[in-house]
Amino acid sequence: MLIKAYAKVNLSLDVVGKREDGYHILEMIMQTIDLYDLINIKKTNKGINISCNKQYVPTDERNLAYKAAELFMKTYNICEGVDIYIKKYIPVAAGLAGGSTDAAAVLRAMRNMYRPDISDEKIMKLGLNIGADVPYCVVGGTALCEGIGEKVTKLNSFKNHILVVVKPAFGVSTKEVYKSLDINKIKRHPDTNLLISSIEANNLNTLARNMKNVLENVTLYKHVVLKDIKKEMINMGAQGALMSGSGPTIFAFFSDMLKAQLCYDKMKKKYRETFITRTI
Known part of the structure; x- marks a missing residue:
């Protein structure tokens, strides 16, 4: 099978x-x-x-x-x-x-x-x-x-949205990230209700601008290159970029396949594990 x-x-x-x-x-x-x-x-x-x-x-x-x-x-x-x-x-x-x-x-x-x-x-x-x-x-x-x-x-399906996924050449221990996280120092939490409303309305722009991952407080601090990847993807026309899980993968949403392809081509030269894909 x-x-x-x-x-x-x-x-x-x-x-x-x-x-x-x-x-x-x-x-x-x-x-x-x-x-x-x-x-x-x-x-x-x-x-x-x-x-x-x-x-x-x-x-x-x-x-x-x-x-x-x-x-x-x-x-x-x-x-x-x-x-x-x-x-x-x-x-x-x-x-x-x-x-x-x-x-x-x-x-x-x-x-x-x-x-x-x-x-x-x-x-x-x-x-x-x-x-x-x-x-x-x-x-x-x-x-x-x-x-x-x-x-x-x-939730309502949020399928068919284009994203570029970049995994740098190092891994991250989920256990270590959570161990390093100080809950009391989290200043900004995701607005989960707003994100769910964006999904229900199939509003990529609002969702992409309001994505939030509190584990970035740990992983992005330890690996500054991840901040650079996020910034570069935004500069190339991404509507929003975020770290997935405990990292180190960064993904970014694009409303336009041409912009996504240009971003993919540039990132692929630096990071072997770069993908262009869609939500399903």
């Missing part, structure tokens, strides 16, 4: 509190983009075998796709095994949910292969044990995600 595992960007990311167990309480708007990994999954007699076209991607228990397969098999008493090949296109450690979307794709595929009666809600609940972005990645599209990622509310 061949399945696409789509990347996401954050149209907003807010941290509104912290639980006693140390987990941050989030409020964020997520959006699927047309950039994906290809997951080829087959039944085998036993065990979990992971392979990938990128040598630096772990293929053992550290891989979230492995964790997803193992969790599904244990939860539903599956005695057979699976062979999973990941053709990776989504950058790693980028804030684009590359690992989480692979895990979600494996959960969906295994449901189709073994237990088609299981609801999305059950798959999402299972996915939360793997990572905070997995429940959203199970359903995708445009959604408001709250709590630690377990509450996903579908």
Whole structure:
């Protein structure tokens, strides 16, 4: 079975509190983009075998796709095994949910292969044990995600908007970013209601000008080049630019494909992992 595992960007990311167990309480708007990994999954007699076209991607228990397969098999008493090949296109450690979307794709595929009666809600609940972005990645599209990622509310589709995505040649640890974040020093929070209204009205201009990610307070401070990327994309005609997740990927919306193409061409010369794509 061949399945696409789509990347996401954050149209907003807010941290509104912290639980006693140390987990941050989030409020964020997520959006699927047309950039994906290809997951080829087959039944085998036993065990979990992971392979990938990128040598630096772990293929053992550290891989979230492995964790997803193992969790599904244990939860539903599956005695057979699976062979999973990941053709990776989504950058790693980028804030684009590359690992989480692979895990979600494996959960969906295994449901189709073994237990088609299981609801999305059950798959999402299972996915939360793997990572905070997995429940959203199970359903995708445009959604408001709250709590630690377990509450996903579908919004009006914000599809078909052009964006350029730039991932510099370094990764960022999500754990370290959240560890460095001081909630009390966040001066400006996203206006989530305004952003949702913009999505409902399909108003790219208002949305792009009001996107906000509070984790930029940490990641952009540590990596000043990200500020330069945002500024350059705005100067090239972007309606708005933002860091996705904990970074370091920066994306920018364009109302005009020609401007987007010019931006892509310029950025691609500096940053190998640059993409021109659309929301879906």
